[in-house]
Amino acid sequence: MEKNEILKINKTYWDTNADLWFGTTALPEYGVKFVTEEDLHLFGDVSGKKLLEICCGSGHSLKYHADRNAAELWGLDISHKQIENADSYLKEHGYTAKFICAPMEAEAGIPTEYFDFVYSIYGIGWTTDLLGTFKKIASYLKKDGIFIFSWHHTLNYCVAWSCTERKDIIENDMLVFNKSYFDEAYFSMPVDGSEIILCNRKISTYINALAEAGFVVEQMIEQTDDETMKSVGDNSSKTKKAKMLPISFCFKARKL
Numbered sequence: 001m002e003k004n005e006i007l008k009i010n011k012t013y014w015d016t017n018a019d020l021w022f023g024t025t026a027l028p029e030y031g032v033k034f035v036t037e038e039d040l041h042l043f044g045d046v047s048g049k050k051l052l053e054i055c056c057g058s059g060h061s062l063k064y065h066a067d068r069n070a071a072e073l074w075g076l077d078i079s080h081k082q083i084e085n086a087d088s089y090l091k092e093h094g095y096t097a098k099f100i101c102a103p104m105e106a107e108a109g110i111p112t113e114y115f116d117f118v119y120s121i122y123g124i125g126w127t128t129d130l131l132g133t134f135k136k137i138a139s140y141l142k143k144d145g146i147f148i149f150s151w152h153h154t155l156n157y158c159v160a161w162s163c164t165e166r167k168d169i170i171e172n173d174m175l176v177f178n179k180s181y182f183d184e185a186y187f188s189m190p191v192d193g194s195e196i197i198l199c200n201r202k203i204s205t206y207i208n209a210l211a212e213a214g215f216v217v218e219q220m221i222e223q224t225d226d227e228t229m230k231s232v233g234d235n236s237s238k239t240k241k242a243k244m245l246p247i248s249f250c251f252k253a254r255k256l
């Protein structure tokens with residue numbers, strides 16, 4: 001499928017369904033059943049810093065940084081509706097940010113060598129051009145600027161419970177590979193009566209693209225949160241899976 005067609009389908013999904021996702025997957029959370037910024041402190045002190053969020057969604061992560069005295073906040077998203085929601089949400093709380101409605105793959109007039117941090121919470125995986133996007137992000141950052149992003153863990157899409165009957169309660173079932181780890185082809189997924197197009201990239205694809213774009217990886221995190229790991233008596237398929245493998249991952253990289 002053509003990349004522009006993929007962007008069009010995904011933009012339509014987000015413009016139509018933005019309200020369903022208001023405030024979900026935003027800092028301090030990095031992802032599903034995953035350690036949070038409160039555990040990890042990947043950003044440290046952002047006071048006086050310039051930050052750009054790629055795929056800013058409803059603006060809740062921007063507000064998280066505004067609450068911590070960031071000097072300048074920018075948000076980019078492909079969806080007009082998400083940008084509208086983010087703008088109103090920040091204004092309601094007495095904050096402002098500069099918003100850009102564009103695909104992360106595009107030239108969007110963002111200043112270069114300008115930001116201390118560029119970050120994305122469950123956004124980067126939507127790109128149709130991983131290396132091109134990482135190169136753009138590197139260009140926006142100052143030297144030694146930090147890029148932080150989280151996404152679905154690759155294994156999560158490859159491994160499923162073999163149980164066919166009770167999807168909600170798993171007793172003695174096994175996790176099985178139902179998709180090749182090496183398969184990076186785009187696939188269509190039905191969601192909320194609509195459709196999205198994604199692909200599942202190998203971890204090495206992310207690491208090699210970061211290296212080629214001029215980053216050094218400082219940390220990669222693939223840790224289920226303590227509450228989930230220590231929970232007893234919760235037999236839900238999600239919790240049991242999250243105890244066996246990472247559902248999300250997060251990278252912290254520095255521009256060389």
Ligand SMILES: C[S@@+](CC[C@H](N)C(=O)[O-])C[C@H]1O[C@@H](n2cnc3c(N)ncnc32)[C@H](O)[C@@H]1O
Pocket residue numbers: 007010011014021023024025026027054055056057058059060061076077078079082102103104105120121122123126127128
């Ligand atoms: C899971 S949401 C991110 C949630 C966000 N962290 C929040 O706090 O709302 C994914 C976002 O990526 C945006 N998106 C999808 N494809 C994109 C692309 N190619 N370029 C820029 N934004 C994109 C969507 O519009 C959506 O807002």
